[in-house]
Amino acid sequence: xxxxxxxxxxxxxxxxxxxxxxxxxxxxxxxxxxxxxxxxxxxxxxxxxxxxxxxxxxxxxxxxxxxxxxxxxxxxxxxxxxxxxxxxxxxxxxxxxxxxxxxxxxxxxxxxxxxxxxxxxxxxxxxxx
Numbered sequence: 128x129x130x131x132x133x134x135x136x137x138x139x140x141x142x143x144x145x146x147x148x149x150x151x152x153x154x155x156x157x158x159x160x161x162x163x164x165x166x167x168x169x170x171x172x173x174x175x176x177x178x179x180x181x182x183x184x185x186x187x188x189x190x191x192x193x194x195x196x197x198x199x200x201x202x203x204x205x206x207x208x209x210x211x212x213x214x215x216x217x218x219x220x221x222x223x224x225x226x227x228x229x230x231x232x233x234x235x236x237x238x239x240x241x242x243x244x245x246x247x248x249x250x251x252x253x254x255x256x
Contacts, residue, residue, distance in 0.1 A: 164221070225244070
């Protein structure tokens with residue numbers, strides 16, 4: 128059974144950092160692209176970032192570009208989202224999700240929620256002083 132589990136959320140002050148993890152089980156992460164999404168209170172789900180199965184292709188929402196970094200360690204079957212210079216508007220529940228990228232490669236350039244089939248339960252990130 129394909130499963131992803133997020134961790135690493137918490138309360139942080141503005142300007143602080145957090146690293147979210149997305150641990151996969153039941154499948155080899157190397158064959159999947161990973162996306163991070165978030166839902167802020169009262170808002171729709173937003174695509175934050177995506178990383179291709181090879182790790183060579185990444186995509187970021189304009190709102191996080193230059194502050195967030197997505198990465199993956201296929202040997203550990205885990206993906207990460209390093210979040211720096213956090214702002215109150217980054218407060219949201221963060222989700223990771225997986226989409227199969229083999230045999231047909233999935234390109235992150237236009238990643239969207241509906242492409243992803245395996246979702247975690249989410250981890251809360253709160254940015255507040």
